[in-house]
Amino acid sequence: GQQLNQSPQSMFIQEGEDVSMNCTSSSIFNTWLWYKQDPGEGPVLLIALYKAGELTSNGRLTAQFGITRKDSFLNISASIPSDVGIYFCAGQAPGVEYGNKLVFGAGTILRVKS
Amino acid sequence: DAGVTQSPTHLIKTRGQQVTLRCSPISGHKSVSWYQQVLGQGPQFIFQYYEKEERGRGNFPDRFSARQFPNYSSELNVNALLLGDSALYLCASSLVGTQRGYTFGSGTRLTVV
Numbered sequence: 001g002q003q004l005n006q007s008p009q010s011m012f013i014q015e016g017e018d019v020s021m022n023c024t025s026s027s028i029f030n031t032w033l034w035y036k037q038d039p040g041e042g043p044v045l046l047i048a049l050y051k052a053g054e055l056t057s058n059g060r061l062t063a064q065f066g067i068t069r070k071d072s073f074l075n076i077s078a079s080i081p082s083d084v085g086i087y088f089c090a091g092q093a094p095g096v097e098y099g100n101k102l103v104f105g106a107g108t109i110l111r112v113k114s
Numbered sequence: 115d116a117g118v119t120q121s122p123t124h125l126i127k128t129r130g131q132q133v134t135l136r137c138s139p140i141s142g143h144k145s146v147s148w149y150q151q152v153l154g155q156g157p158q159f160i161f162q163y164y165e166k167e168e169r170g171r172g173n174f175p176d177r178f179s180a181r182q183f184p185n186y187s188s189e190l191n192v193n194a195l196l197l198g199d200s201a202l203y204l205c206a207s208s209l210v211g212t213q214r215g216y217t218f219g220s221g222t223r224l225t226v227v
Contacts, residue, residue, distance in 0.1 A: 004156075
């Protein structure tokens with residue numbers, strides 16, 4: 001089945017540093033999504049990407065949809081303590097008529113030192 | 115506007131029992147999907163429902179079933195619970211016909227003992 005390889009597994013960074021994480025797949029996707037999940041909560045959508053090559057920003061977050069449609073990255077600039085959490089990439093494969101069947105990566109745990 | 119609401123928030127069941135989890139989508143969202151998230155992993159797709167019909171099913175055994183009601187709310191049922199069914203069960207609603215609007219609820223934490 002489809003799998004997403006998300007890296008790194010975890011990061012422990014200094015407040016103010018930039019962060020980068022990425023996802024790769026052996027299959028192509030027509031949508032890439034990045035979510036953040038806090039303890040005891042469901043994933044919250046951060047950025048959605050719908051076209052190969054698309055670069056989208058949301059405040060200090062920037063994400064790109066890879067040209068090959070098999071990868072995506074998420075950058076966080078000038079990290080702050082509230083950025084801690086688990087970040088997930090998710091992809092939607094072509095041919096999913098009704099949408100919403102997402103394949104998730106295993107997550108990147110972000111810890112920030114203040 | 116209310117987001118996706120799920121009930122109950124926590125549940126403890128014994129092996130072999132049956133459980134029903136409930137989800138109300140965002141108003142106007144007609145598609146509901148269910149995901150299972152085991153501790154330390156990303157969510158895994160279980161089902162998608164749209165207009166009361168199953169539109170997609172993940173790699174889960176027949177012990178898992180779901181349905182969608184005319185008001186677009188949904189229930190997930192799991193029979194003959196196993197210890198391995200312990201997980202956070204997430205519901206997501208979306209607008210069909212657009213790629214936007216993938217919104218998750220806070221989930222139901224199921225513990226099987």
